[in-house]
Amino acid sequence: MSKDGHIQAYTHPAAGWGALKQVAINLVREKVTAGNYRTLLKQNQPDGFDCPGCAWPDREHASTFEFCENGVKAVAAEATSKRVTPDFFAAHTVTELLKQSDYELEQHGRLTDPMVYDAASDKYVPIDWDDAFKLMARHLNALPDPNQATFYVSGRTGNEAAFLFQLFVRMYGTNNFPDCSNMCHEPTSRGLPGTVGVGKGTVTLEDFEHADTLLIFGQNPATNHPRMMNELRDCARRGATIVSINPLRERGLERFTSPAHAVEMLTGASTTISNLFIQPKLAGDFALIKAMAKRLVERDDEALAAGQASVLDREFIARHTSGYEAFEQDLRAQSWDELLAESGVPRAQIEQLTDIFIKGEKVISTWGMGLTQHKGAVKTIQMLSNLMMMRGQIGRLGAGLCPVRGHSNVQGDRTMGIEDKPAKAFLDRLQKVFNFEPPREHGLDTVDSIQAMLDGRVKVFLGLGGNFVMATPDTPLTFDALRACDLTVQIATKLNRSQLVIGKEALILPTLGRTEIDLQNGVPQGVTVEDSMSMVHLSYGMNKPASPGLLSETMIVARLAHATLGSGQVDWLARGADYASIREMIEKVFDDFHDFNARVAHPGGFHLRMASREREWRTPTGRAQFVPHAVDTDTPIHRARARHGDRLMTLMTARSHDQYNTTIYGMDDRYRGVFGLRRVVFINKDDLAMLGFKDGEHVNLVSVWDDDVVRRADDFLLVEYDIPRGCLGSYFPETNGLVPLHSTADGAGTPTSKSIPVLLERATA
Structure with missing residues (x-):
């Protein structure tokens, strides 16, 4: 209490x-x-x-x-009547505003006018839009190397602005595109191409209507994707088996009352969602999935020995895959003791889960950041692909892989080219269509950009949406990184902390929200997004803009490009005034976007072709690829536990229910029983006893890492919770500072925010 x-x-x-x-x-x-x-x-x-x-x-x-x-x-956050005007900034210094909580900053309302930082007064003061673009262009054009600037993109950015932005930045001369994908589903984008040939999911909503089994890994849809709950409800009510695989036993995956169904609301009825809960320890998902694959081989041996049909889809394996023999050999050599120890799941539960998987004729596996924010995230995604391929559960109606992305257009931004490691074919097409030589060397992702700013190798940071400093790891280092820049620019709808952690010069550029009417030359403009299942659709804002001083993200990009590069090669201002013309540019670069304007005008838009859903494998072999991986028993967590014994805990960060990414809407997390608090730590009751603490005590968290940096987060309330032994849960961004900058997923660079080795110490009164 x-x-x-x-x-x-x-x-x-x-x-x-x-x-x-x-x-x-x-x-x-x-x-x-x-x-x-x-x-x-x-x-x-x-x-x-x-x-x-x-x-x-x-x-x-x-x-x-x-x-x-x-x-x-x-939507309410964009539609708020509260305003952050020049008078607001005149009344508050940046130092004063930095003392406010993230929730308090959010509650001030919508930004109304472009502002520039005045160091003498420590305040933001108004600046004309033209002068703001001149200031940015002057800094960018003064850099001796375009790679000394980095360009961050949030997943709220629409396709039109994202495409124009990547074209401008590449014409400027760099591939430095840190984006929100780097911090969430990058292991999906890097892992799936090595198995099924494309870094996206293989299912549509139609598949949920036919699935008889759903495996939900590391995901809390009732909080993070509430509309997904209606799909799960429908699946459950027609008899599909749903298994929740998550260290936290989330309330939303237990029972659900749909506000869209009047009978449930009026009668107080609800639907049981999950038939089974499996709670692996943090970073234990890889071992759990590999254990399922090993058990599947054992079950196949038993079936064949009894003269029964194989439980593997041998036709699919033979016709569509390569590498299975080496993969099976690795599974047979794998120790059960190691899998059980590393997963934290009893063998009886693994066998029960495998039996459910075998029984399922049409299986969908979904996952969120519970699988992606670990050191071994890429190989975990690939092991899940291996498991699904063993039974041919990819490219079949009602079955497949379903990564569930976060922000509304995080997948679309990547499709549009917001990518620090662009493919050669994409760059070749840009060169052909726009007659310039794009940069070929890989750029900087989020973590690399922070390090480059700290090292002085990056001097200009431009953020197209989002709240960079509160979304990233190692918070004090990230603050230092931005403050080392010559110029920081934040394009946003509302006030957040990133606008207060500033370089020698700084700009706040207010932009339209997607819910607002976007008029260019008197003509309403629509923007497109691509959802988690590759559906592209168009929409128009309906609300009056929060201020006449706002520009759309697309027009901000266009005017910045014009100010920096001129309009000799591309008529940037004309593109910014006509989004349909940008879509015409997009279709020239991406074949899947042919007839873009005509197809997106259809209500609901259109699906991008999913090659792997049609069992077309865009891999070097032309087949889906089995990829064996060993269990890693020498991770930072293993090394920390060797030093500190059972006192060492593994921490995961998570959202509260009144939160979306870094935006704090309120102070409650009602499904977990937390009201009016955010500095809490969820802990197993047996760990409380072992460590000598009691439920309701206050503790400090100290990160354990192989450097001399002290990372700590103080004064958190201990809350007894249903979570595996040795594991803790807490909210971000309050605990982001505990994640070392270079503790990242192998092969993806995603911060390991779901597996942070920490120690607890009693807080002083």
């Missing part, structure tokens, strides 16, 4: 009336006006606008009501 809040077990189903109550609270908190309130009913509708929240797909923008609590929060 804390004087600032309380812990109280949440015993209700997820969603239901509790979700509607929170929506009402948010509308009041954001002071949403009546006109903007009505537009909420147009969210994800054929004649409405696309939600700026998560990347879960819509049913072709069907007119059925799909309620999403976090979607409403995202």
Whole structure:
């Protein structure tokens, strides 16, 4: 218990009336006006606008009501009547604002005017848009090497702005594109091409209608993708088996009341979602999945010995894959003791889970950042691909791989070329279409950009959306990195901490939200996004802009490109004034976007072709590839535990329910029973006893790493919770500072925010 809040077990189903109550609270908190309130009913509708929240797909923008609590929060945050004007900045120094919490900064409202930092007064002051573009162009053109600038992109950026941005930056001369993918699903993007030939999922929403088994790895959809819960509800009600595989036993995957179904709401009924919960220890998913694959080989041996049919899909393996023999040999040589120790899952549960997998004729495996933010994330994704291929569960109706992305267009941004390691074929096409030589050397991702700023190798940082400093690891180092720059630029809709951690010169550029009317030369402009299942759709904003001083992200990019490069090769200003013309450019570069404007005009848009869904394997061999991997028993966690014994805990960061990425909407996490608090640590009751602590005590967390840097986060409330022994859970961004900058996923560079070795110490009063 804390004087600032309380812990109280949440015993209700997820969603239901509790979700509607929170929506009402948010509308009041954001002071949403009546006109903007009505537009909420147009969210994800054929004649409405696309939600700026998560990347879960819509049913072709069907007119059925799909309620999403976090979607409403995202829309309300843009539709707020609260404003951050030049008068606000005149009343507050940057130093004063830095003392406010992330929640308090968010609550000030929408940015209204471009601002430039004045070092003498430690305040932001107004700047004309033309002068802002001249300032950025002067800095960029003064750099002796284009690689001394880095260009961050948030997943909220639409396809048109993202494509224009990557074209500008490559014409400028660099591939330095840190983006939000680097911090979440990069292991998916790097792992899947090595197995199935493309870094995206292989399913559509239609597959969920046919699946009889769903394996949900490392994901909390009731909080992070609430609209996914309606799909899971429908699957459960028609008898599909759903297994939740997650260290935390999340309430949303237990029972769910759908606000879209009046009978459930009126009667208080709910739907049981998961048939089985498996709780591997943190970083134990790889060993668990490999154990399932090994057990599958054993079950196949047993079946063949009994004269029964093989439990493997041998026709699929023979016709569509390569490398199976070496993979099976590796499984047979693998020690069971090692798999059980590393997964933290009893063998009986592994056998039960494998039996469910074998019984499933149409299996979908979904995953979130619970699989991707670990050192061995890439090989975990590839091992899951191996497992699914063993039974031919890819490229079949009702079956396949389903990575669930975060922000609404994080997948689309990557498709558009926001990529620090671009493919040669893509660069060749840019060269052919736009008649310039794009840079060929790989650029900097997020972690590399932070290090380059610290080293003085990068002097200009430009952020197209997002909250860079609070999304990234090793928070004090990231602060130092940005402060070492000559210029930092933040393009955003609302105030956040990244705008307050500044270089020698700094700009805040306010932009339109996706829910707002975007007029260029008096003509409304629509923007497109690509969801987690490769559906591309178009939407138009409906709300009046928060300020006449706002520019769209697309026009900001166009004017910056014009100011920096001129318009000799590309008429940037004309492109920024006509988004359809940008889509015409896109279709010239990407064959899958042929007839872009015509196809996206259809309600619901169109699907990009998923080659692996059609069992076309874009790999060097032309076949899906089995990739064997050994269990790693010499990780930073292993080494730290060897030094500190059972006192060493492994920490995962997570969102609260009143949060989306770094945006804090409120102070509650009601499904986990946390109210009015954020500095909490979830811990197993046996670990409390072993460490000599009690539920409700306050502790400090100290990160354990192989350098001399002290990383700590102080004064957290211990909360007894259903989590495996040796594991802890807490919220980001409060615990991001515990993640060492170079503790990243092998082959992907993603921060290991789900497997941080830490020690607990009692906090002083």
